[in-house]
Amino acid sequence: MKIINADVEFITPIDGAAILKHLEQCGRVCYKSEAKITDTSAPAFVAGIIKRGHEAVLEHCSFTVKFICDRGVSHEIVRHRLAAYCQESTRYCNYSKEGFGSEITVIKPCFLEDGTGSYVVWRDACEMAEAYYFRLLNGNTKRLTPQEARSVLPNSLKTEVVMTADIREWRHFLKLRCSPAAHPQMREVALILLDKVHSMIPVCFDDIWSEYHEQG
Numbered sequence: 001m002k003i004i005n006a007d008v009e010f011i012t013p014i015d016g017a018a019i020l021k022h023l024e025q026c027g028r029v030c031y032k033s034e035a036k037i038t039d040t041s042a043p044a045f046v047a048g049i050i051k052r053g054h055e056a057v058l059e060h061c062s063f064t065v066k067f068i069c070d071r072g073v074s075h076e077i078v079r080h081r082l083a084a085y086c087q088e089s090t091r092y093c094n095y096s097k098e099g100f101g102s103e104i105t106v107i108k109p110c111f112l113e114d115g116t117g118s119y120v121v122w123r124d125a126c127e128m129a130e131a132y133y134f135r136l137l138n139g140n141t142k143r144l145t146p147q148e149a150r151s152v153l154p155n156s157l158k159t160e161v162v163m164t165a166d167i168r169e170w171r172h173f174l175k176l177r178c179s180p181a182a183h184p185q186m187r188e189v190a191l192i193l194l195d196k197v198h199s200m201i202p203v204c205f206d207d208i209w210s211e212y213h214e215q216g
Contacts, residue, residue, distance in 0.1 A: 083165035091147035
């Protein structure tokens with residue numbers, strides 16, 4: 001069994017400056033102020049529409065990320081309906097095969113410290129689930145299919161979820177999922193994403209980044 005940390009990867013190449021210019025070009029149609037576009041006008045324009053709550057303009061740009069998280073977190077992610085998803089399927093993935101290293105991969109809960117009693121119990125439970133999963137796949141009397149054997153897989157099983165959404169929906173996602181009220185593992189991947197989009201896309205996520213980093 002392999003234990004890894006949660007993470008977020010970008011599928012879409014990100015050019016932050018190009019995104020701001022595109023949003024400005026779309027948004028200025030509303031005011032017929034295209035003549036005010038300059039090489040440096042985009043950041044201030046986008047900041048202004050966010051401040052005024054004119055976030056419909058942000059729907060004109062989207063990007064795709066891949067969440068590497070446990071199955072429980074994935075159920076929360078896909079509740080955001082204004083997005084498109086693809087997810088690693090336990091119906092078709094047979095983790096006993098060499099392509100998966102003949103083992104399951106689980107996500108280490110961010111609230112457990114290595115070596116503590118709770119961590120050891122969690123690790124042992126996942127290893128036991130893996131053993132029973134393989135027994136069901138390779139049973140002497142009846143071999144179950146992956147979609148049948150998956151019933152014993154743990155909630156901590158690693159999954160990969162590809163999510164595409166526009167910037168307005170990503171802002172909504174991050175406002176909800178970076179909150180201290182969010183599940184700690186959901187908040188873990190949301191904060192990873194927030195740090196990445198804040199550094200890669202100017203202006204669009206500055207206010208959210210400031211708010212949640214002030215909360216700690």
